[in-house]
Amino acid sequence: VRVEAVFVGTELLEGRLNTHLVELAKRFAPLGLALARTATVGDDPAEIERAVREALDRSSYVLVFGGLGPTFDDLTREGTARALGRGLEFRPELLAEIRRKFARRRVRMAPMNRRQAYLVQGGRAVRNNHGSAPGQRVDAGRGRSIYLLPGPESEMVPMLERAVLPELSRAAGDSRPAKLEFHCGGLIESEADRRLRPILAGYPKANFTILSSRGLVSFYATAPTARGLAGLRAKVLRVLGRHVFAEGASSLAAAVGRRLLERKEKLSVAESCTGGLVAEQVTKVPGSSNYFTGGLVSYDNRVKLVELGVPRRILDEEGAVSAACAEAMADGARLRFATDWAVSVTGIAGPDGGTKAKPVGTVFIALAGPDKTASRRYWLSGDRNEVRHKAANAALFWLWDSLR
Amino acid sequence: VRVEAVFVGTELLEGRLNTHLVELAKRFAPLGLALARTATVGDDPAEIERAVREALDRSSYVLVFGGLGPTFDDLTREGTARALGRGLEFRPELLAEIRRKFARRRVRMAPMNRRQAYLVQGGRAVRNNHGSAPGQRVDAGRGRSIYLLPGPESEMVPMLERAVLPELSRAAGDSRPAKLEFHCGGLIESEADRRLRPILAGYPKANFTILSSRGLVSFYATAPTARGLAGLRAKVLRVLGRHVFAEGASSLAAAVGRRLLERKEKLSVAESCTGGLVAEQVTKVPGSSNYFTGGLVSYDNRVKLVELGVPRRILDEEGAVSAACAEAMADGARLRFATDWAVSVTGIAGPDGGTKAKPVGTVFIALAGPDKTASRRYWLSGDRNEVRHKAANAALFWLWDSLR
Numbered sequence: 001v002r003v004e005a006v007f008v009g010t011e012l013l014e015g016r017l018n019t020h021l022v023e024l025a026k027r028f029a030p031l032g033l034a035l036a037r038t039a040t041v042g043d044d045p046a047e048i049e050r051a052v053r054e055a056l057d058r059s060s061y062v063l064v065f066g067g068l069g070p071t072f073d074d075l076t077r078e079g080t081a082r083a084l085g086r087g088l089e090f091r092p093e094l095l096a097e098i099r100r101k102f103a104r105r106r107v108r109m110a111p112m113n114r115r116q117a118y119l120v121q122g123g124r125a126v127r128n129n130h131g132s133a134p135g136q137r138v139d140a141g142r143g144r145s146i147y148l149l150p151g152p153e154s155e156m157v158p159m160l161e162r163a164v165l166p167e168l169s170r171a172a173g174d175s176r177p178a179k180l181e182f183h184c185g186g187l188i189e190s191e192a193d194r195r196l197r198p199i200l201a202g203y204p205k206a207n208f209t210i211l212s213s214r215g216l217v218s219f220y221a222t223a224p225t226a227r228g229l230a231g232l233r234a235k236v237l238r239v240l241g242r243h244v245f246a247e248g249a250s251s252l253a254a255a256v257g258r259r260l261l262e263r264k265e266k267l268s269v270a271e272s273c274t275g276g277l278v279a280e281q282v283t284k285v286p287g288s289s290n291y292f293t294g295g296l297v298s299y300d301n302r303v304k305l306v307e308l309g310v311p312r313r314i315l316d317e318e319g320a321v322s323a324a325c326a327e328a329m330a331d332g333a334r335l336r337f338a339t340d341w342a343v344s345v346t347g348i349a350g351p352d353g354g355t356k357a358k359p360v361g362t363v364f365i366a367l368a369g370p371d372k373t374a375s376r377r378y379w380l381s382g383d384r385n386e387v388r389h390k391a392a393n394a395a396l397f398w399l400w401d402s403l404r
Numbered sequence: 405v406r407v408e409a410v411f412v413g414t415e416l417l418e419g420r421l422n423t424h425l426v427e428l429a430k431r432f433a434p435l436g437l438a439l440a441r442t443a444t445v446g447d448d449p450a451e452i453e454r455a456v457r458e459a460l461d462r463s464s465y466v467l468v469f470g471g472l473g474p475t476f477d478d479l480t481r482e483g484t485a486r487a488l489g490r491g492l493e494f495r496p497e498l499l500a501e502i503r504r505k506f507a508r509r510r511v512r513m514a515p516m517n518r519r520q521a522y523l524v525q526g527g528r529a530v531r532n533n534h535g536s537a538p539g540q541r542v543d544a545g546r547g548r549s550i551y552l553l554p555g556p557e558s559e560m561v562p563m564l565e566r567a568v569l570p571e572l573s574r575a576a577g578d579s580r581p582a583k584l585e586f587h588c589g590g591l592i593e594s595e596a597d598r599r600l601r602p603i604l605a606g607y608p609k610a611n612f613t614i615l616s617s618r619g620l621v622s623f624y625a626t627a628p629t630a631r632g633l634a635g636l637r638a639k640v641l642r643v644l645g646r647h648v649f650a651e652g653a654s655s656l657a658a659a660v661g662r663r664l665l666e667r668k669e670k671l672s673v674a675e676s677c678t679g680g681l682v683a684e685q686v687t688k689v690p691g692s693s694n695y696f697t698g699g700l701v702s703y704d705n706r707v708k709l710v711e712l713g714v715p716r717r718i719l720d721e722e723g724a725v726s727a728a729c730a731e732a733m734a735d736g737a738r739l740r741f742a743t744d745w746a747v748s749v750t751g752i753a754g755p756d757g758g759t760k761a762k763p764v765g766t767v768f769i770a771l772a773g774p775d776k777t778a779s780r781r782y783w784l785s786g787d788r789n790e791v792r793h794k795a796a797n798a799a800l801f802w803l804w805d806s807l808r
Contacts, residue, residue: 010611010613010624011613011622013425013438013439013441014429014438014613015429015430015433016426016615016617016622017421017425017426018425019421021416021421021422021444025417025418025420029418034417034418037443037445037446038417038444039444040425040443041441043611043613047441051441054458071614072612073614110594110598153786153790154786154787193475200476207447207477208476208477209413209415209447211415213420220414220415249419275683275686275687275688276680276682276684276686276701277680277684279680279683279684280678280680280681280683280684282679283701284789288679288703289703289704292704294700294701294702294703294704294707295680296699296701297680297687297698297699299687299696299697299698299699300693303697307740336711337707338706351690382558383558384688384690386558
C-alpha cells in the first residue's frame, strides 16, 4: 500500500499554515501506515488534475484535501474528474441531504451549495456530519482509489477516522512496518547522533532519522518488519537514558503533566520573555486543570515587584534578566499560587533589548520545588519566536527531569 | 518565472509541522512572487530524485529544502545529482570553511561533516552564516536553476533572503502579478462571500480566495497585472468595512499593538480556558513590552478569587464560566495591573467539563476599558485547540474594534 496526499488551496501556497499533514501522520503512525509523498497545489483545475494524475501513477491510494466547498474557487471535483478522464454527475439525493442540513440549522441554502451535490463519475459520497461538503471515494481502476475530503479540519478528521483509515488499515494488512520514536531534552543533536551511531550499525534493514527542533531532539526508527528493530528500544533507552521524556507522539508538556498527576502535585508559572507560552503549552494538554493552578505573565517590572514580590534591590542591582530575579519570580509564584512547584523564565527574546553582557538569547530559568529553588542560565540562538520556544522547552524539560 | 519547492524530510511526513511554506510565502508575496506548487518527500534518494526531476520539468526555479546535514539520512545532494544525471564533486575549500566554523566555536569537527563539502557537479556554494551546511545553486540548463537550502529555519531564511530572493525578484522582472490581501474578524466566511461576490464579477482576469481560520476570515485577490485589480481595494474596504483589521501579512495581535501604541494605552489580560494563549500572542509581537503590562492565568478558581478579586458569590452562584465572572476577571486585571484596557476569557475548551446548559465551546469574553466593562457569550465549535484559538481571536478582535 502506497499512500500519497494532495493538498488543494492557493492559500496554502500563500502562507497559511497546513496542519493537515500533522493530523494525518498522528493517525497513520499507530496503524503502521506512512505517507509516501505529498503535494500542495493552488485552486487551479489544471494543477489539481496534474497532481492527482501523477500521484495515481505511483500510488494505490490518493487522498485529496480541500476545494470541496460551494464557492467559485472550489475546484477539486473538476480537477479530479479530469485526471481520470471522467465527468461529474449530479446526485439529487446529495442535494436533498445538504438542504436538510441547512434546514436543521435554520439557514437558507444558498444556490451555490448545489455544486456540492456533484460526484466524480463512478464515485460514492462519504458522509460529512460536521459540514455541508460531502466527501467522495472514487475507484480509479487497477486497484487504485481516490478519496476527496473537505479542507476544514473539524470536518476532515472525523471522515478520515470513520471512512478512510479503516480501509487503509485493512489494505495494509500484515505488511506494516515497525516503528520506534523517542523524544529527548537536555542534549544536542550531534550528541544524540554520537551516542546512537554505534547501535544503529547493527540494524542494516532499518531507517533512522534524528532531528532537533526548538532545543528538543527526536529519534525515529522504522523497519519493514518488527524483526528489523528487535532489541533496539532497550539499547536506545540505555544510551539516551533520562533524556527521553516520551516515546511515541507526546508533547513535553503532556509528559510533565503525567508526572505531576502521579505525584499529586501542583504547578504554577511566572513568565517574562516567554509571555504566556509556558502556561499555554501546559494548558494545551486536556485535563491540565488537575495539576496547573495558574500563571503570571510579568512583562512589566512593576508586576514582578508587586505581584511576584521580587525585591526592588534585585531589579535595581542585578536587573530583571538575572538569576536572582528568576529565582525570586519562581519563589513568588510558588507562594502566591500555593503550589508544590513553580517555574519561571526571564530573558531577552529580541530583536531589541540585548547588551554586550546580556545579548539577545540570554535567558534565566528558575525552578522552585518543595526542597529548594535553583536557577540556570541559557544562551539560546534564533529569532524572537525561536528563543521563546527554546526557553519554554528548557523550562519544561528541567521541571520534568526534576519530577522523577 | 515558475517556482516550485521540494521539502525533504521523513519527519515531515511523520507529523512534524512544516512552517517553511509560511516563511517562504511571507517573503514571496511582497515581491509579487508565488509558489506554483510544492512537494514533500522522505529521506530517500529515489523519492528526492523523482520530485526534483518532475519539478524541473515544469518550472524555471526549484527550491529544495532540508537534507543537507552531515548525517546518514541527509541525502538531498545525492538525490538532486541523480535527477540531473550528474555526480557530486568534493570541494576542499568548502571543507576548510566548515573546519574554520567548528574551530571558531571551539568544537572538533566530526569526520561525517566532510559530506557537507560535496557539491552537485556544476554547482556553486551558497554561504551559510548560521550553520555548517553550505547551500548550493545549480544551473540545470535550459534556463532552469535549482537551489539547495538547509532545513533549519534559522539557517535557511537568511540564505533565502541574501541569495535566492534577489535572483527570483530580478528574474520575475515586470511580469509580477498584482496582489491584495485582507484579514477580517467578526464575520463568517459565507457573509464575506455574500458581500464580495457582486464586486468580483467586475474583475474577470483576477483570481480570488476566501478562507476562514480560527474565527478569522481572509480574502486574497491576484491578477496578472496591477490593472487587473484596479479600484478593487477601495471597493473591498467599503463592503468589509471595519471588519478588516489588516491588509497584507500582519497578525491580529500586531494590529492590536499598533492601535495601543498610537493611543499610548496599556493592556493586561486575565485568562482561564485560553491558559496564556492571549498573552502569548500579544507578546509574540516585537516591541509588545511598550503596551503589554502583564497577564494572569487563573486556571484554578481560588486564583480567580484571590488574585483577581472575583467575588465568591459569583463563583458560587453563576460559576466560573459566566458573564459576571468574565467581567469581574477583566475588572480585576485592569485594577491589579493598572492598565487602560484588560481583556478576559473564561470558558469550556473541552474535551471534558461541558454541561447541558454550558456545552464544550461555551466561552465568555469581557473587555474592561476606560469607560466601561462589557461581556459577550460565544459558542465556538471544534476541539480543545480550536476553541482556545477561536476564543483568543475573538477576544483580540473585540479589543481591536474597541480601540478605534
